[in-house]
Amino acid sequence: xxxxxxxxxxxxxxxxxxxxxxxxxxxxxxxxxxxxxxxxxxxxxxxxxxxxxxxxxxxxxxxxxxxxxxxxxxxxxxxxxxxxxxxxxxxxxxxxxxxxxxxxxxxxxxxxxxxxxxxxxxxxxxxxxxxxxxxxxxxxxxxxxxxxxxxxxxxxxxxxxxxxxxxxxxxxxxxxxxxxxxxxxxxxxxxxxxxxxxxxxxxxxxxxxxxxxxxxxxxxxxxxxxxxxxxxxxxxxxxxxxxxxxxxxxxxxxxxxxxxxxxxxxxxxxxxxxxxxx
Numbered sequence: 001x002x003x004x005x006x007x008x009x010x011x012x013x014x015x016x017x018x019x020x021x022x023x024x025x026x027x028x029x030x031x032x033x034x035x036x037x038x039x040x041x042x043x044x045x046x047x048x049x050x051x052x053x054x055x056x057x058x059x060x061x062x063x064x065x066x067x068x069x070x071x072x073x074x075x076x077x078x079x080x081x082x083x084x085x086x087x088x089x090x091x092x093x094x095x096x097x098x099x100x101x102x103x104x105x106x107x108x109x110x111x112x113x114x115x116x117x118x119x120x121x122x123x124x125x126x127x128x129x130x131x132x133x134x135x136x137x138x139x140x141x142x143x144x145x146x147x148x149x150x151x152x153x154x155x156x157x158x159x160x161x162x163x164x165x166x167x168x169x170x171x172x173x174x175x176x177x178x179x180x181x182x183x184x185x186x187x188x189x190x191x192x193x194x195x196x197x198x199x200x201x202x203x204x205x206x207x208x209x210x211x212x213x214x215x216x217x218x219x220x221x222x223x224x225x226x227x228x229x230x231x232x233x234x235x236x237x238x239x240x241x242x243x244x245x246x247x248x249x250x251x252x253x254x255x256x257x258x259x260x261x262x263x264x265x266x267x268x269x270x271x272x273x274x275x276x277x278x
Contacts (some may be wrong), residue, residue: 032071032081034278035233039064041271043092043110045142047263050245055263056096058108064088066273071221072130072174072183075120080130081119088112094144098155106147106157112140118168130172132187139163140243158200164241165193170214181220188213196241196262201251205262208244220277233275241267 045058066086074080087262094106118134139162146157168188188211196205216237221229 033073035070035275037064037066037068037233037235037273037275037276038269039235039273041088041269043090044106044268045092046266047096048265049263056094058092058096060090060092060093062088062090062092062110062269064271064273069272072122072131072172073172073181075124077122077124079119080122080132082119082134083117084115086114086116088114088140088162094147098149102151102153104147104149104155106155107145108147109143110140112138114138116168118170121225122170122172122174124271128174130174130185132168132170132172132185134168134170136168136189137163143227158198161197161199163193163195164191166191166241168214179222181222183216183218183220184196185214185216187215191241193242196246199261200249201253201260203249203251203260205249205260207246207262207265210242210244212240212242214239218267230276231274232277235271235273235275237269237271238272239269239271241265243267 008110029194041062041064043058043060044064045056047055048202049055059202064086066084068082068084070080072080072082081146089109089111091107091109094104094108095105098104106149114136116134116136118132120130121130122128142162144157144158144159147155154185166189170185170186173184175182175184191209194207194209196207197203198205214237216235218233220233221231242266243262245264248259248261250257252258
């Protein structure tokens with residue numbers, strides 16, 4: 001947990017540095033929008049053996065709330081930025097196997113938060129285009145509940161804590177309709193630091209770092225004469241992580257030393273969010 005606090009501190013300092021620079025650069029431009037979003041995302045986590053065999057799947061909905069500060073509604077060329085914080089939680093179905101390879105089903109509780117900061121340049125021509133780069137962090141707890149395997153034997157649950165820091169590159173395409181704005185973003189990201197702590201085994205793992213894709217489409221509704229509507233925007237998005245297997249570490253389980261690793265893993269979410277801007 002101390003490491004997580006340190007990471008939050010690093011991200012907060014970065015956030016302050018970015019927006020001190022923004023304040024100086026944006027003196028002659030309208031104030032940025034602050035948006036609060038709430039929504040639901042379908043979550044899937046999969047793990048694979050070295051031969052590609054699927055070991056387990058976790059799938060189900062998670063609820064989230066997020067806050068975003070952004071100037072992406074600007075209509076002229078220049079610097080753009082976006083900073084967001086997100087918290088999420090949910091129970092998902094677990095379909096996998098125990099340490100002996102016997103099939104088992106259970107529930108997994110996920111809770112966590114994410115921080116993202118991105119900036120770039122908007123070129124306004126016949127087709128507007130944004131070039132974006134960013135840094136982010138995602139921290140979550142994965143708690144697999146106690147369960148019974150296919151042979152009727154009890155299986156103890158396990159809790160893992162993940163911390164992932166990553167870089168992102170993307171292209172954004174803003175466009176305008178009669179009474180709304182649209183914004184399409186396509187890109188990829190890659191972790192530069194990964195950590196997985198398993199207190200039950202007293203071991204820390206580092207899943208391998210791979211590229212993964214991100215995509216989103218946002219519709220921003222125009223304000224009327226009475227100001228902002230209750231629903232200011234609707235966001236559809238896809239997000240993902242890809243991890244290759246970690247290096248082996250020695251854990252002591254029931255007084256027996258064993259080598260453990262995090263298998264190759266894929267995380268994917270597809271979500272929808274309703275936003276209100278201030």
